[in-house]
Amino acid sequence: MYGEDRIYKKVEIIGVSRTSIEAAVETAVTKARASLDKLSWFEVKEIRGHIGEDGKVAEYQVAIKVAFQLKG
Amino acid sequence: MYGEDRIYKKVEIIGVSRTSIEAAVETAVTKARASLDKLSWFEVKEIRGHIGEDGKVAEYQVAIKVAFQLKG
Amino acid sequence: MYGEDRIYKKVEIIGVSRTSIEAAVETAVTKARASLDKLSWFEVKEIRGHIGEDGKVAEYQVAIKVAFQLKG
Amino acid sequence: MYGEDRIYKKVEIIGVSRTSIEAAVETAVTKARASLDKLSWFEVKEIRGHIGEDGKVAEYQVAIKVAFQLKG
């Protein structure tokens, strides 16, 4: 496909997971797939998290940019 | 709601107002509400403005990222 | 139009072209026009490219933010 | 005082206010004064906010760095 004129769009999604950074990324990718065209790659932009009443990490919040090809 | 798998989307909106930075933010938030799901938070990314013929600030242009939860 | 309350949206598009950075920008702008409202300006965010089997630049990949006015 | 050896410390405080960015800065400065030595200057680092159930800006959250002189 390299060498052909084409365009991609990037959108920013935040995935949230209780267990890990990777799980948060995968939540974002899996759910984004429902409303977006065929996804191509992602870039992690920000890793944050919430700390619960018990003083422990309650969840990871990972902002990613997801890219997918647009039909011309 | 903390601790559940979920995703948010962030979109970048520029609000414009003659009066203040806050008014520009509120214009962006209020008008974005018409086309986007329930908004959750915003982050100011850029503050610019136009200077009129009379050499005074004619308007504030404030770029914000607005986040809202996506249904999975 | 300056001085009136209004909002713009910015989306991130990657244009790809074999020939030049400008051609990649123009591919992105031209194709984005199909699905987006009247475009207003762009900002170049990233310039990358692919190198082919022959060790030459096979294509330029230029990420731009494209802005367009939203109806309030 | 310029020209004398001395040190300052900077701490990061987030002030929250319903009304404006300046009010959020002033909340942060006023309340920080209770626990910190004589404050000297501040630098705005981040402007964010929460959007309420009614889709309007519910509050401004402004992160500032506040500097104050330490006794040597």
Added chain:
Amino acid sequence: MYGEDRIYKKVEIIGVSRTSIEAAVETAVTKARASLDKLSWFEVKEIRGHIGEDGKVAEYQVAIKVAFQLKG
């Protein structure tokens, strides 16, 4: 005017005001107008401030870049 070759110059000005961020921007723009050609737009680069003896915000110091067209 779009589409014609032309150049702009950007200079960095810090406006200071006791009352608000917008007033600091407007001070910078109004006073810069005295020595610069017709101003066109501004970009906020930095927001800082001084804290007075009484522990309150004494002034806002806002660094902006101001752009104006140069005659070719």
Added chain:
Amino acid sequence: MYGEDRIYKKVEIIGVSRTSIEAAVETAVTKARASLDKLSWFEVKEIRGHIGEDGKVAEYQVAIKVAFQLKG
């Protein structure tokens, strides 16, 4: 709690763990809890690590900012 004037403080902590990035974050959060008020959220700022004599990753060092509410 949204909509009330309040302030938070952010401090920068580096957590170290032999096993994973998440474990380093959790070490930082758990130990910080001992000396800080009720923690609210964290932001990952830097991920580094040490490589041991055997040429393998010996530990992950993750710098986070931890935020907690200050009593006014």
Added chain:
Amino acid sequence: MYGEDRIYKKVEIIGVSRTSIEAAVETAVTKARASLDKLSWFEVKEIRGHIGEDGKVAEYQVAIKVAFQLKG
């Protein structure tokens, strides 16, 4: 000339051209030469552009810093 005490000044100029990024840089350099001392080098800081009524790139706007030696 290396090894001698001397100073340079950098100013920020935006060149505009309908045809290409290089043409915008060259417009900026050529016109800046009229009012500035002997120019030495430039650094590209920002590439933006305007999109015309027809949805095509109407012009490239390239912000550069231009450096020139000041007589001591």
Added chain:
Amino acid sequence: MYGEDRIYKKVEIIGVSRTSIEAAVETAVTKARASLDKLSWFEVKEIRGHIGEDGKVAEYQVAIKVAFQLKG
């Protein structure tokens, strides 16, 4: 060793792994060891990934800088 004149070199390596960010870092460190002198530490610079035909994360691509001491 602290306090002695010495130099280090940093090189940028991208490790790829199907399973996790840590596995990608460890792949990079382990394989870099083959061609580089005794490695000392790493810094994560970028986390990206590829999304497969099935819309799931196919691999993590983690760019790290790896540092090692040079013999003087």
Added chain:
Amino acid sequence: MYGEDRIYKKVEIIGVSRTSIEAAVETAVTKARASLDKLSWFEVKEIRGHIGEDGKVAEYQVAIKVAFQLKG
């Protein structure tokens, strides 16, 4: 190839050309090919240039990062 453990190395090269930014990129890629393994992609990091005695752009200097796969 996606989905297999592998590593890439990125090196920073500055290409210089009298004619254009693209020509500078291509000079960098073509000459780097002589001493490096099969190149895969590049990222533009910096665009600068020299201004000649005649006040015109004498050359474009473009810093790119070039990536190539390392054998494990």
Added chain:
Amino acid sequence: MYGEDRIYKKVEIIGVSRTSIEAAVETAVTKARASLDKLSWFEVKEIRGHIGEDGKVAEYQVAIKVAFQLKG
């Protein structure tokens, strides 16, 4: 000590000295030692200075982050 779970805290200190950047760093480190636990390393974040009535550099102001280990 590498390989054990532990945490560090980083605080931001500005050292001021009339003579040099290094003297400003050393002022910050020496005075910070009085109120902080055993210091471990520093990172220079900002170098500024004041210019006196006579138009000469009156002092160097160097902001550093200082890290020290916290007891768990």
Added chain:
Amino acid sequence: MYGEDRIYKKVEIIGVSRTSIEAAVETAVTKARASLDKLSWFEVKEIRGHIGEDGKVAEYQVAIKVAFQLKG
């Protein structure tokens, strides 16, 4: 003077010196004084240098922003 409306201008100057970073800063400040109003402070933006034919540091080139008050 704090608390009064006023404006400053910042200009970017590169000072060059064979001996040290501080000497380069002082060269820039001293020579800038000739053409600019009363200088107030400086901020170091970039430290570079030239390496001579003998492979040693031939000079330090330090870019600073110098600020001075403008008469309103």
Added chain:
Amino acid sequence: MYGEDRIYKKVEIIGVSRTSIEAAVETAVTKARASLDKLSWFEVKEIRGHIGEDGKVAEYQVAIKVAFQLKG
């Protein structure tokens, strides 16, 4: 030499010295000369340091990028 097609390579070196930032830069440049082609310029990227058991600065660690011309 300006105006001819050519390429440079930049590598990142950390020099360490007990005495000063300049000495750390010069250590890096002098030792890098042993294994690299004719060096051309350097750019300071990071200034850090180690604090000794006695609570004083034990050494300066300065990361620089060193550039040298590659034969085409």
